[in-house]
Amino acid sequence: MPSMAHLSPTFSPLYQQIKTLILQALEAGEWTPGQAIPSEQDLATRFGVSQGTVRKAIDELSSENILLRRQGKGTFVASHHDPRALFRFLRLVPLSGGGAQPVSMPLECWKARAGQEASKNLQVAMGSPLTIIRRLLKFDTKPVVVDEIYLPGEVFQGLSLEMLQDWEGSLYSLFETRFGLRMIRASERIRAVAAERAPAELLGVPEHTPLLSVERVAYTYGDKPVEWRRGLYSTAEHFYLNELS
Amino acid sequence: MPSMAHLSPTFSPLYQQIKTLILQALEAGEWTPGQAIPSEQDLATRFGVSQGTVRKAIDELSSENILLRRQGKGTFVASHHDPRALFRFLRLVPLSGGGAQPVSMPLECWKARAGQEASKNLQVAMGSPLTIIRRLLKFDTKPVVVDEIYLPGEVFQGLSLEMLQDWEGSLYSLFETRFGLRMIRASERIRAVAAERAPAELLGVPEHTPLLSVERVAYTYGDKPVEWRRGLYSTAEHFYLNELS
DNA sequence: CAGTGGTCTAGACCACATG
DNA sequence: ATGTGGTCTAGACCACTGC
Known part of the structure; x- marks a missing residue:
């Protein structure tokens, strides 16, 4: 569970920290290209934050073409096979x-x-x-x-x-x-x-x-x-x- | 105040409708390049939606380089003078x-x-x-x-x-x-x-x-x-x- | 100090996909 | 019917700017 780190000098938003954690999991190969990652709710529980915060992290990763959202189905690791x-x-x-x-x-x-x-x-x-x-x-x-x-x-x-x-x-x-x-x-x-x-x-x-x-x-x-x-x-x-x- | 239009066929999210309204105001010259547009709260009141919905509309316009957010100061119409x-x-x-x-x-x-x-x-x-x-x-x-x-x-x-x-x-x-x-x-x-x-x-x-x-x-x-x-x-x-x- | 955008939460409901 | 992402709300608090 990430700390809030709300004291000014090195302030980094929670969703950025979540983004980093997700990227680390991707790099470590926890989820592979084409696969679905856990649901937003699951990730929220895992990281101890609200769903909205996970959502914002995934939003950014998705706009960077690293993840791919598909309504109703889940969020997937982008793949060059697509x-x-x-x-x-x-x-x-x-x-x-x-x-x-x-x-x-x-x-x-x-x-x-x-x-x-x-x-x-x-x-x-x-x-x-x-x-x-x-x-x-x-x-x-x-x-x-x-x-x-x-x-x-x-x-x-x-x-x-x-x-x-x-x-x-x-x-x-x-x-x-x-x-x-x-x-x-x-x-x-x-x-x-x-x-x-x-x-x-x-x-x-x-x-x-x-x-x-x-x-x-x-x-x-x-x-x-x-x-x-x-x-x-x-x-x-x-x-x-x-x-x- | 935009209608919800929640019945399937022509469904368009509220924030998209707000986005269109803002674009129309920009086209009409209501706010000119370099100027600040009204605060998110003011726009929310004007359009009869919540601040979060206006926010999402502005988020997109901002990522399209049409608006420019500056924390603490306001949201500005992008200008080529910048x-x-x-x-x-x-x-x-x-x-x-x-x-x-x-x-x-x-x-x-x-x-x-x-x-x-x-x-x-x-x-x-x-x-x-x-x-x-x-x-x-x-x-x-x-x-x-x-x-x-x-x-x-x-x-x-x-x-x-x-x-x-x-x-x-x-x-x-x-x-x-x-x-x-x-x-x-x-x-x-x-x-x-x-x-x-x-x-x-x-x-x-x-x-x-x-x-x-x-x-x-x-x-x-x-x-x-x-x-x-x-x-x-x-x-x-x-x-x-x-x-x- | 007040005003602005930025973050975070919790909960409700909708749209889409699948069984 | 259930689970997923997508939208919308209301409210709290934080960070930045300028008076």
Whole structure:
């Protein structure tokens, strides 16, 4: 049972403390993706607070896409398997409305050691083991994105090209089931670059074609970076959609 | 005083109805940007509901950046003059942390008639009057963005190059004071293109340099589109930052 | 000090899903 | 019918601001 801690200096609202407790339970794997967590009333009893306070904590976690409320059914741990969340972080949209789902085509997968950039983005020591994936993303058989994906080797032990090729669905849904890793948020840095020979061939565009360079760092619980990737997007027939509010 | 309308078919929560009423008051100009709206208790009395219900309505408006809560002071109508909101929709960031504020340099301003694209994006009839602005955005004296901005002429009567050049601050803060228009949200479509001669010269980069093409439609109250712009971003020393969650 | 938003509680009732 | 989340209320008290 959390203390009220109502004396000014380090004041933190009760519902924030509850939020932290729920996050800790999630991190510890007490409830796994797709599963329902206990009812608000149960949690209120467990934490010794009122239902309204638990509710506010869950409200925030829900708006952060960490939990998912379903009226009448319960509150669930968000999962990358959920069709609505499958390519949640992919903002690429066909110019002409076709709503085809993208398909991931792994090309290579090898091990390496962290250089300066990887070490900075993944917050690991220089020289620590990495697993690198190169893959193609196709929309309706047309290649649209080439990705190079850097993963901390310690977290992704045993990841192989074969495992990637056998998997149907998004990378993140594989990461979730095989490595128990949920991506919570990500940050993307976008620039325009000229296509070099290799990616140009993979994407089926002339060399020097302007491409979007999208660098992404993805974070799991506790704002821990666990993926760094650089994608080259062909924007001949697609665009990157961003809703600002 | 709103009815409960608790019979299933068209059920809408009370706080949603309150939210709509507040939005209507905002649209009608009952309270203007920067001003405080009445206290939660006053609004509760006015609408004949409890304070908690008004609170939930304001919570949502606040999370949509339409209102701004300040503890101990009151709830305020969001304004583009607010330093924190000045370039709220500009996602461009220097590669090397320099935190200089961008400066807007208007180049031209003329009148025209809506073609197909403008008519579609601004939801106005073909051939209706437009005002078009061309301008440069500089970071620390370096040109980084060329914009062409399309505005429905009826809303922006009397906008001139001189008015633009006299204004210090963001375009949207000018729109707010001169035309009573607040931008609520925007949608951007991003592609990579090769610089043509004219924009290349303005941006001080070689012709054919890859640039970001950022097309934006901005909306005011009631999801009414009131601005369409196309920007070309030089990403030699800046990148477009997008936080995904 | 009074006024504002922010937190917390307890209880009632509604809407949705399932058996 | 039961259990879940969703809404609404009324009241108490806390934290922040400014007079």
